[in-house]
Amino acid sequence: MFFKRKDIAATPEKALQEPGSGSFVSASMDALLKVATARLDHCFGKTETFVQPAFDIIDDDTPLARYVVDNNLSIEEYLVLMLALSPHVHPDLFTSLIRRYMPQGGDFPEFGGVKGTNYRGIIPTGETALFLLAGMNTDLRMQYAVWLRGQDQHDRLNGVKPSIFRKGIVTLEDMREGEPEMSGRLQVSQARLSEFLTGKKWRPTFGSGFPATLLDTDMEWKDVVISRQTEKELKMIRDWLQFHPRIEQDGNLGRRTKPGYRALFYGPPGTGKTLTASLLGKQFGLDVYRIDLSLVVSKYIGETEKNLQQIFDRAEDWILFFDEADALFGKRTNVQSAHDRFANQEVSYLLQKIEEHPGLVILATNFRNNMDQAFLRRFQAVVPFNPPSEQESLQLWNNTMPADIPWNADISLQDFARKYELTGASILNIVQSASIRALAEDRPIAAKDLLEGIQQEYYKNGKSV
Structure with missing residues (x-):
């Protein structure tokens, strides 16, 4: 069954603790460990049934806490989001936990997870999410597998909408043909990862990989x-x-x-x-x-x-x-x-x-x-976006002429607007070149400076003044 939001904390009134009692991200990693421990206890026969552990969400007003609280994420969304974030927060959250249940070592495929090229800990996969949410209940795992795909036609499954998937915040890695779909890694978008962990907006850099x-x-x-x-x-x-x-x-x-x-x-x-x-x-x-x-x-x-x-x-x-x-x-x-x-x-x-x-x-x-x-x-x-009319051209001239660089009083911007068909970009080029020429000669801008700039713009566009 899907968790209910009131089950987040042991006591509902303490579900959101005050800042200063810890951090949201550390409390969230503890929550993941509690759920994983409860699932492993049930899987290895230490408990007859799975009992959902109680845990607290600490609202420390960080971007991650604000996102979870303000968007009223379901327990499922919260756990999967934290699961996808865990490799970026903790060197390896689950290895020592699993070792407690398998002291002699060995594989535990039920838990899912893969190794990275450089990262040697467990990178959570769709299988990891299924284990935390459904254990080894086959029917429930199939329902959650549909949910993890974020398919719109299943949004209303038990009243839960997987917004973190639909909005691309968390994605399930595409697998090669023949590989189980749920063995794909859970990935957080680069933009959200930067926002959640550093509080800064991520902006990709220009290049052949991002044109x-x-x-x-x-x-x-x-x-x-x-x-x-x-x-x-x-x-x-x-x-x-x-x-x-x-x-x-x-x-x-x-x-x-x-x-x-x-x-x-x-x-x-x-x-x-x-x-x-x-x-x-x-x-x-x-x-x-x-x-x-x-x-x-x-x-x-x-x-x-x-x-x-x-x-x-x-x-x-x-x-x-x-x-x-x-x-x-x-x-x-x-x-x-x-x-x-x-x-x-x-x-x-x-x-x-x-x-x-x-x-x-x-x-x-x-x-x-x-x-x-x-x-x-x-x-x-x-x-x-049409070429400016005479009145619009005059407004552009008035908006563009320098406020602090002096220019001669005999300059008639009305005449320039009436005589010459120029775009806003061309007027900016003309005023800029005239300002540089006047500054270089330590004098106010003169009408001849603007006329010379107009001639240059006309020449560039294959026209004559």
């Missing part, structure tokens, strides 16, 4: 100049980021809506697509990762899917930003060769992963028409 870069900005929403239509679409995205947990918890909508939110940003370079993605993350405290498609897409069959899987496997509540997405999401080709067929399979695979991602996914492109219409139907929001 994504963390986006950050010191700018604020007031620095962004966008049209009313763009603002309207962005408001819907902000509202989703704020309220989507309510939607997912709704008894009717939660079953009918797909997880996550998908948006397309389209418009010329420099119009604020990347900055907007960064600001969305900043506003809601979410990391934003820009995916480098040049490192994702591979000419070798299967490598593109593998590279994408590395990103989605590590992604938690991130915002994923695919820049220049038409490189991969462009109009699908007619299948004329094996290469075309595999290219279309890569796109289909990525669309599947995007639709499964529970967070916000943003695809950015310079040209909306380059995107396949079949893809566009899958987006909840299509957000235009």
Whole structure:
């Protein structure tokens, strides 16, 4: 039978002890040992029946304690989470315990566990979790095996929802064909492991194994100049980021809506697509990762899917930003060769992963028409980023001109906004180069400095002033 939450402590009123009486993690390791001892006593005939031991949870306000308490984890979830964490906390929690029951040594496969490459203690597996939760009761082990897989269709098994599995906090290692599924190791996601044990947010580093870069900005929403239509679409995205947990918890909508939110940003370079993605993350405290498609897409069959899987496997509540997405999401080709067929399979695979991602996914492109219409139907929001109008351009000039570096009073920003078609990124480049030129010559910024910067920007874009 499933444990009840009231059984956590010997006396319910002491289930959450005050800080100072110990630490949450040490008390949790003691709890694991108590349950393992009770199971071994029953298995080796020292007790006629298994008696669930009482133990205390010590709320020391650490991230791990806060997660367990605030999410009201069931006893099963609590024990499995601590079991998966145990190799990272204790050099070897169970070896000496098992040796008490088998002083002559030998294998005890009922307990499960494997050895690591360098770690010589017992790394808990699905079998270890089954032993702690069900002992050798075959029927109960089969029920818990379903639960450990985290399969949604079994979420309502005895009223318990395995959120730690569904949210990817704990996973059961995939085994090779022919190996028992429950012999896979219990693994805690790298992000949660860092948060639980160090209190710090884990951020993967960019490289061939993780082709994504963390986006950050010191700018604020007031620095962004966008049209009313763009603002309207962005408001819907902000509202989703704020309220989507309510939607997912709704008894009717939660079953009918797909997880996550998908948006397309389209418009010329420099119009604020990347900055907007960064600001969305900043506003809601979410990391934003820009995916480098040049490192994702591979000419070798299967490598593109593998590279994408590395990103989605590590992604938690991130915002994923695919820049220049038409490189991969462009109009699908007619299948004329094996290469075309595999290219279309890569796109289909990525669309599947995007639709499964529970967070916000943003695809950015310079040209909306380059995107396949079949893809566009899958987006909840299509957000235009158009070149600024004259009034918007003037606002950008006013926002960008330096506050502390002097500039001549005869400079007419209105004239620049009226005469020249420039994006926000181009205006920033112009003002920056003009400021450097003026500082180098120890004088205020002059109109000629800005004009020279405008000429450079026009030249880069193949235009003349």
